[in-house]
Amino acid sequence: MKRQHWARIAGIIALAAAILWLMGRAPICRCGDVKLWHGVVASAQNSQHIADWYSFSHIIxxxxxxxxxxxxxxxxPMGWRMTAAVAIEAAWEVAExxxxxxxxxxxxxLAYDYYGDSILNSASDIGFMMLGxxxxxxxxxxxxxxxxIMMELFTLAMIRDNLTLNVLMLVWPVDAISIWQAG
Incomplete structure (x- = not known):
């Protein structure tokens, strides 16, 4: 990819971060820590660090x-397509x-305690999409x-959630799935 594409990608990520900042999102976890991985879904630190169970969804x-x-x-060109993908993912991070x-x-x-992502987590989510x-x-x-499919089954087994269920439950909640997810 050409430098101009990387510059546009960096600009899109910076713009998304600025919008999230203006929306009142915290730069990092309000706990004050920056962790590479946070694996407890039902916690205030979910979606606050660099990677979590939902990082698999962003790779997908x-x-x-x-x-x-x-x-x-x-x-x-590939750089144009990657830039478009980053723009779509950044728009989702802002909307989300x-x-x-x-x-x-x-x-x-089941995200009763979900109050949104940190800016760090949103930027990392964009990075995981780029990896995918x-x-x-x-x-x-x-x-x-x-x-x-393996990532969807893995996260389903580990946390009773994945991209498919996340989208389904956001768009058309199913009580039986909600009860099953609650364990």
Missing amino acids: HGFIFYGLLWLVAKKK NSPAIINRYRAVT FFIARRLPVTATIAIA
Whole structure:
């Protein structure tokens, strides 16, 4: 990828961080720590550090964006497609941290204590999407799909949640799933 694409990507991430700051998001966890991994979903520190169980979902976002952009913009340079993917992911990070989406998560998912991501976590989520995009670019489609399925099953087994359930429960909550997730 050319420098101009990396500059645009950095600008998009900086713009998203600035918007999140203006929305009142904390730069890092309010606990004052910066952890590489935080694995306790039902805690105030979830979505506050560099990586957590939902990082797997953002890698899958990268797989999905790579595939979709390959379908609709395959003649565009790779740097253009990555920049577009980063813009989409950054827009989601801003939307996800809006009061409307935070309240929706709290109302219909198990995220009762969810108050939004830290800016660090949002930027890291964008980075994990980029990782997924690069992986999808390098691997055959079947391998990428297999990895996505394995990550979905792994997080389902570990935390009773994954990208599929997260989207389903956000858009169309199912009481039986909510009860099962509560354990």
